[in-house]
Each structure stands twice: as structure tokens, then as C-alpha cells.
Amino acid sequence: MGEVGSIGEVLELAIIREVQAADFYMTLGSRAVDPALQSVLEQLANAELAHKARLELEMMKEGIVAKTVDDFVDFGLPDYSQELDLAPDASVADALAVAMEKERRAFRFYVEFAGIVQEEELHGMLLELAEEEARHLIWLEMEYSKLTGGQ
Numbered sequence: 024m025g026e027v028g029s030i031g032e033v034l035e036l037a038i039i040r041e042v043q044a045a046d047f048y049m050t051l052g053s054r055a056v057d058p059a060l061q062s063v064l065e066q067l068a069n070a071e072l073a074h075k076a077r078l079e080l081e082m083m084k085e086g087i088v089a090k091t092v093d094d095f096v097d098f099g100l101p102d103y104s105q106e107l108d109l110a111p112d113a114s115v116a117d118a119l120a121v122a123m124e125k126e127r128r129a130f131r132f133y134v135e136f137a138g139i140v141q142e143e144e145l146h147g148m149l150l151e152l153a154e155e156e157a158r159h160l161i162w163l164e165m166e167y168s169k170l171t172g173g174q
Contacts, residue, residue, distance in 0.1 A: 030145075031087035033136055037152075038078045040132070044125060045071040051118045060115070060166065067159055074152055081148060119167040126160035129153075 045068040052064030110117070133153035140146050 041071045041075040123163045130156040
């Protein structure tokens with residue numbers, strides 16, 4: 024697989040980001056007043072955890088042993104990991120706007136990552152994850168539009 028160490032680090036970084044996204048959606052869901060919105064945010068959190076499981080399975084299939092990502096090896100991927108600030112008193116609309124940006128970054132990350140791998144199965148799985156992140160983004164955009172009256 025070429026640079027297994029680098030690919031392993033990217034997979035592990037993706038796993039960390041999926042856990043962070045799940046935590047974010049659970050926190051956001053706990054702040055939402057609308058039970059329907061709470062439910063969908065919980066579903067998004069569960070979807071991110073399912074992504075984590077898929078990535079962990081891929082690491083196992085590749086024989087990559089997970090380790091803590093400290094110094095990420097740069098091999099051409101843009102840095103989509105910068106944290107987005109969300110004030111503790113942010114509105115649900117503000118939180119949805121942050122969530123949309125997180126999904127955009129996740130989509131770009133998986134598309135870029137898919138572009139550097141050689142293995143067809145891994146490439147396909149990464150594009151599937153990108154597609155799922157795009158669906159999350161569309162849903163969040165619809166919810167944001169409903170919440171803000173289409174502004």
C-alpha cells in the first residue's frame with residue numbers, strides 16, 4: 024500500500040474527527056428545544072460513530088496498528104482539522120452553521136484522502152464516507168433554512 028504509516032495516520036486522524044463530530048452533535052442535540060431536531064442530531068451522532076467503526080475496520084484490514092496521532096505527517100492533504108469555535112451561549116442556528124462547516128470540511132477531507140490512495144477498496148470506502156458527509160450537509164442546510172426562515 025505504499026506509505027502505510029502515512030495512510031494509517033490519516034485513518035486515525037479521521038477516526039478522531041468522527042468521534043469529535045459525534046460528540047458535537049450530541050452536545051448540539053442536548054441544546055435543541057425541538058424534539059425532532061434532537062432526534063435527527065442524535066442520528067447524525069450515531070452516523071459519525073458508524074463512520075468511525077468503518078475506519079477502524081479498514082485499519083484492521085490493512086493491518087495498521089492504531090497509535091496516538093501527535094505529529095501528523097504532511098503528505099499533501101489540506102488541513103481541514105482547524106477547530107471551529109462555538110460560544111457556550113450560541114443559538115441552535117449558530118451551532119447548525121458550525122455543523123455545516125464541519126460537514127463541508129469532512130467531505131473535502133474524504134475526497135482529498137481518496138485522491139491519494141491507490142487501493143480500490145479503500146478509495147471506494149472514502150468516497151462513500153464523503154457522500155455520507157455531503158448528505159449530512161444537505162440535511163443541516165435544510166434544517167438551518169427551516170430554523171432561520173430561509174435566510
